[in-house]
Amino acid sequence: MNRYAFSGLTLLCLIGVLFLTLMVLTPDALGSMKLLSQGAFGNQLGITRTLVKWIPLVLTGLGMVVAWRGGMYNIGGEGQFVVGGIMGAFAARPLLESGMGWPVVAFLVLGASLVGGAAWGCLAGWLFVKRGVEVVISTILLNFIAIQTLAYLITGPLQEKARRLPQTDRLGNAQSLPKFNSSYDLHYGIFLALILVALVAVFLYRTKAGFQLRLVGENDRAARANRISSSRSKLLAMSVSGGLCGLAGGVEYMGVTQQLGQGFSQNWGFLAIPVALLAGLNPIVVCLSALYFAAILAGSRNLSGFTADGTVLIYVVQAVAVLGLVALRRWTSVRMRPAEAT
Numbered sequence: 448m449n450r451y452a453f454s455g456l457t458l459l460c461l462i463g464v465l466f467l468t469l470m471v472l473t474p475d476a477l478g479s480m481k482l483l484s485q486g487a488f489g490n491q492l493g494i495t496r497t498l499v500k501w502i503p504l505v506l507t508g509l510g511m512v513v514a515w516r517g518g519m520y521n522i523g524g525e526g527q528f529v530v531g532g533i534m535g536a537f538a539a540r541p542l543l544e545s546g547m548g549w550p551v552v553a554f555l556v557l558g559a560s561l562v563g564g565a566a567w568g569c570l571a572g573w574l575f576v577k578r579g580v581e582v583v584i585s586t587i588l589l590n591f592i593a594i595q596t597l598a599y600l601i602t603g604p605l606q607e608k609a610r611r612l613p614q615t616d617r618l619g620n621a622q623s624l625p626k627f628n629s630s631y632d633l634h635y636g637i638f639l640a641l642i643l644v645a646l647v648a649v650f651l652y653r654t655k656a657g658f659q660l661r662l663v664g665e666n667d668r669a670a671r672a673n674r675i676s677s678s679r680s681k682l683l684a685m686s687v688s689g690g691l692c693g694l695a696g697g698v699e700y701m702g703v704t705q706q707l708g709q710g711f712s713q714n715w716g717f718l719a720i721p722v723a724l725l726a727g728l729n730p731i732v733v734c735l736s737a738l739y740f741a742a743i744l745a746g747s748r749n750l751s752g753f754t755a756d757g758t759v760l761i762y763v764v765q766a767v768a769v770l771g772l773v774a775l776r777r778w779t780s781v782r783m784r785p786a787e788a789t
Contacts, residue, residue: 461725461739468767479750486749487742495631497738497745499703503528504737505640506695507719509647510688512728514568516651517684518664523571523586524692524716526593527564531693532700533597534563536605536615536707539700543616549701552622557639557697564693565686567593572685576678582685594712601707614708624702634702643691647730650687660684692716721766 465483470476487497507524514521538559542552571589574580598613600606607616624634651657663670663680670677695715704711722740726732 464767465743468763472763482750483743483746486746489749492631493745493749495628495633496748497741498637499632499634500744501737501741502634502636502640502702503695503699503713503715504718504722504741505733506643506698507692507715508722508726508733508737509643509730510568510691510695511719511723512726512730512733513647513651513660513691514684514688515723516664516728517660517681517688518667519572519575519582519681519684519688521568521571521586521685521688522583522717522720523568523589523689524719525712525714526586526590526716527567527689527692528696528699528716529590529593529597529712530567531560531564531696532707532711533593533600533605533696534693535560535697535700536600539618539622540605540616542622543619547622549622549625552618553624553701556701557694560697560700561690561694564696565690567693568685568687568689569682571689572682575685576681590716597707597711598709601709605707607706612708615706618701618705622701623705624698626702632703636698636702639694639698643694644730644734647691651730656680656683692719 466476466480469479473479485493487493507528510524510527511521535556538556539552542555567589571580571582571585574585575582601613601615605615606612607614624636626632626634649657651661659670659675660680660683662673662675663677664684667677670680696711699713699715700707700711718740722733722736725739726736
């Protein structure tokens with residue numbers, strides 16, 4: 448089965464899984480599907496809402512692709528996302544009353560978010576390379592540290608000047624990422640997401656460092672036999688992965704929330720894992736995988752208006768979709784073995 452046939456089969460299976468899950472959990476599966484589709488693509492509001500959710504899913508999904516390609520099973524995308532937002536808020540604090548426009552602010556804030564996320568990811572990589580701490584464990588624990596650090600900062604050093612609410616000062620409209628329409632939340636961060644999709648694809652498939660990273664992830668022993676530094680590639684994978692997730696936090700801060708609060712952590716880093724897996728760890732396909740999940744998340748707001756459990760159903764659908772893809776990959780690999788043997 449070639450790549451395009453498999454992608455088409457995967458898409459059909461995802462739609463089928465979505466319908467079957469709704470059929471089991473709701474009395475009217477067709478009606479629920481209609482509500483979901485209308486909420487995601489039924490009008491301009493739905494489309495923009497889907498694209499707004501698509502942006503952080505793409506950026507964090509790319510982060511997972513890079514890490515997992517390098518054999519580093521990063522579960523810490525959420526912590527790296529939060530640290531990116533924190534570092535962005537620190538960078539933005541002295542700029543709030545400076546009168547600088549959004550291009551300069553974006554360069555400084557997003558740069559700080561990128562560096563912060565990269566450092567947080569590199570820390571987990573260093574613990575693995577130098578101390579043998581499993582990445583799955585360290586990244587999960589670092590998630591909690593990042594979230595608790597955010598809770599401290601928004602009631603301490605980063606709290607808004609009035610000291611009334613647990614949140615940072617709000618960015619001004621002139622300092623935030625511009626929106627295409629003042630009535631909707633869709634912002635210029637979508638261009639950055641598209642550019643990074645291309646850059647990550649070029650990095651993984653057209654550069655020496657990307658090739659070495661993929662080789663280390665696929666066969667560490669073969670990489671060492673070819674005198675490729677496994678430790679260096681693993682640190683690079685975690686640094687790039689953390690940087691992309693941190694950048695997602697900065698983009699969300701500058702483009703949507705415009706301030707940090709208790710609700711800044713929205714599980715984008717956790718959702719990035721099924722996004723990357725459904726894309727087969729392919730940075731280009733991440734665009735489609737992220738769109739699938741973004742549409743479900745956006746459509747769930749419409750569904751929840753008519754079904755009390757609408758939002759809860761979405762997480763069930765996401766989990767079943769991943770399990771369905773794993774089963775599909777297992778089935779196709781078993782069917783391909785006899786052909787390869789002959």
